[in-house]
Amino acid sequence: MKQPSIRRQLMIWVIGALCVCAPVLVLVAYLLALTEIDEVLDDSLRQTAMLLADRDLAGTFPTKPTVGFAPYGDTQSMLVAVARRPDGGLMFSSQPEISLNFAPTPGASIQTANGARWHVFTVVQSDRVIQVAQPVAARREGAAESASQLLLPLLLLIALVGGLLVFALRRGIKPLDDLNAALSQLRETALTPLEAREVPVEMLPLVHTLNDLLRRLEQAFEAQRNFVADAAHELRSPVTALQLQVQLLERCTDQATQAAATAELSAGIARTRHLIEQLLFLSRTAAEDGERNPLPHERVRLDDLARAAVVRLSPQAEQRCIDLGANVALEASVEGDQLQLEILVSNLVDNALRYTPQGGIVDVVVDLVERAPTLRVVDNGAGVPEAERLRVFDRFYRSPHAPALSEIGSGLGLAIVKAIADRHGAVVSLHAGPDGIGLEARVVFPAPG
Ligand SMILES: Nc1ncnc2c1ncn2[C@@H]1O[C@H](COP(=O)(O)OP(=O)(O)OP(=O)(O)O)[C@@H](O)[C@H]1O
Numbered sequence: 001m002k003q004p005s006i007r008r009q010l011m012i013w014v015i016g017a018l019c020v021c022a023p024v025l026v027l028v029a030y031l032l033a034l035t036e037i038d039e040v041l042d043d044s045l046r047q048t049a050m051l052l053a054d055r056d057l058a059g060t061f062p063t064k065p066t067v068g069f070a071p072y073g074d075t076q077s078m079l080v081a082v083a084r085r086p087d088g089g090l091m092f093s094s095q096p097e098i099s100l101n102f103a104p105t106p107g108a109s110i111q112t113a114n115g116a117r118w119h120v121f122t123v124v125q126s127d128r129v130i131q132v133a134q135p136v137a138a139r140r141e142g143a144a145e146s147a148s149q150l151l152l153p154l155l156l157l158i159a160l161v162g163g164l165l166v167f168a169l170r171r172g173i174k175p176l177d178d179l180n181a182a183l184s185q186l187r188e189t190a191l192t193p194l195e196a197r198e199v200p201v202e203m204l205p206l207v208h209t210l211n212d213l214l215r216r217l218e219q220a221f222e223a224q225r226n227f228v229a230d231a232a233h234e235l236r237s238p239v240t241a242l243q244l245q246v247q248l249l250e251r252c253t254d255q256a257t258q259a260a261a262t263a264e265l266s267a268g269i270a271r272t273r274h275l276i277e278q279l280l281f282l283s284r285t286a287a288e289d290g291e292r293n294p295l296p297h298e299r300v301r302l303d304d305l306a307r308a309a310v311v312r313l314s315p316q317a318e319q320r321c322i323d324l325g326a327n328v329a330l331e332a333s334v335e336g337d338q339l340q341l342e343i344l345v346s347n348l349v350d351n352a353l354r355y356t357p358q359g360g361i362v363d364v365v366v367d368l369v370e371r372a373p374t375l376r377v378v379d380n381g382a383g384v385p386e387a388e389r390l391r392v393f394d395r396f397y398r399s400p401h402a403p404a405l406s407e408i409g410s411g412l413g414l415a416i417v418k419a420i421a422d423r424h425g426a427v428v429s430l431h432a433g434p435d436g437i438g439l440e441a442r443v444v445f446p447a448p449g
């Protein structure tokens with residue numbers, strides 16, 4: 001299909017409109033000229049007939065027939081005069097070579113004689129009928145001739161308008177070309193907004209939208225750059241630690257220290273692996289956008305997820321002598337991605353277990369708050385100071401108040417929880433636990449519509 005073009009469209013419409021209007025204009029000019037000619041020549045017929053009626057024809061008419069005068073210098077527009085006696089006998093004809101038998105209708109009439117139509121003006125007197133006539137065709141020709149004089153100026157006008165249009169369109173479309181040039185010069189590293197000062201008003205919305213897009217792109221690139229930089233930075237520490245542990249292992253001489261160093265090394269590898277997995281998951285979840293990659297519309301039982309997480313993480317809880325339980329009295333289902341929601345619950349329970357001292361209590365509660373399915377993970381650990389309860393959702397942010405035992409953390413768990421909650425339209429927040437002790441992580445899902 002041919003690419004649509006504003007320039008071509010405008011040319012087609014304007015030149016097309018002119019080409020349609022030009023014949024209409026000529027037709028109107030023709031009709032106006034015909035009316036005008038009719039008026040003038042009807043009057044002229046009447047005056048000529050009256051003039052003849054006043055005369056003594058025997059004395060004034062020439063003995064030799066004469067041709068009538070031609071008002072436009074055109075022999076076809078001649079006037080013909082005929083005089084007849086009341087019994088119809090011809091007294092006089094200015095065109096004796098053609099037989100013109102007009103009916104003696106007084107005044108102006110249109111009649112057919114000698115195979116042609118005539119405008120006739122008749123004066124009936126007691127002793128004679130005087131008629132002055134003119135062919136209808138003669139008047140039409142006169143009108144057509146005067147209208148046709150418009151044709152050339154009109155054609156010139158169309159050519160002139162076409163030329164001006166090409167010029168005006170070139171000038172009018174130039175801002176688009178300029179915009180295109182400005183856009184093509186942008187680099188992803190420098191997405192400066194487009195200059196809107198000299199842009200025509202019609203293009204302002206486009207420029208504003210593009211600038212808005214550029215701003216969001218810049219932010220996205222910035223976020224991407226930060227993410228990569230942060231990730232590289234965060235990966236460096238565990239890898240350096242691994243290197244040190246390997247060196248340590250190499251230097252070990254006795255079996256006992258070697259075993260300890262090996263255990264350290266494998267814990268370090270586990271930590272690095274955990275970090276890489278979290279990073280990968282976060283970059284994938286944060287990059288997914290709702291339109292191109294919509295969430296599956298499956299119903300996920302939040303209560304089942306909570307129970308499963310408790311079962312899954314029980315060994316970890318037992319190891320740390322933490323009383324981990326699920327308080328799930330009712331069915332609560334949400335719409336979304338089962339795997340992502342599992343990760344959300346796991347991350348919250350994992351935090352609670354990790355940051356609660358031995359002998360603590362962790363409860364996973366699912367209920368409906370004003371019909372909204374709500375998940376709460378409550379612990380009686382150290383909690384997060386109120387001032388930090390928003391910051392802990394930032395990537396790589398780890399509270400300086402966190403207990404030392406939590407060193408395996410990478411500071412990505414809550415960022416992942418937030419990314420998943422956002423994708424599910426849920427709101428995640430941190431609160432102080434019961435009686436101000438510990439932490440309550442709360443995720444409120446949208447109430448079913
Ligand atoms: N239940 C909790 N009690 C006390 N502090 C918490 C709790 N949950 C999170 N935090 C604090 O919030 C910080 C960020 O948690 P987040 O889950 O994002 O990262 P992480 O646990 O350090 O690492 P990751 O989850 O990636 O392994 C933690 O480092 C910790 O300081």
Ligand SMILES: [Mg+2]
Binds near residue numbers: 350409411413414
């Ligand atoms: Mg965590």
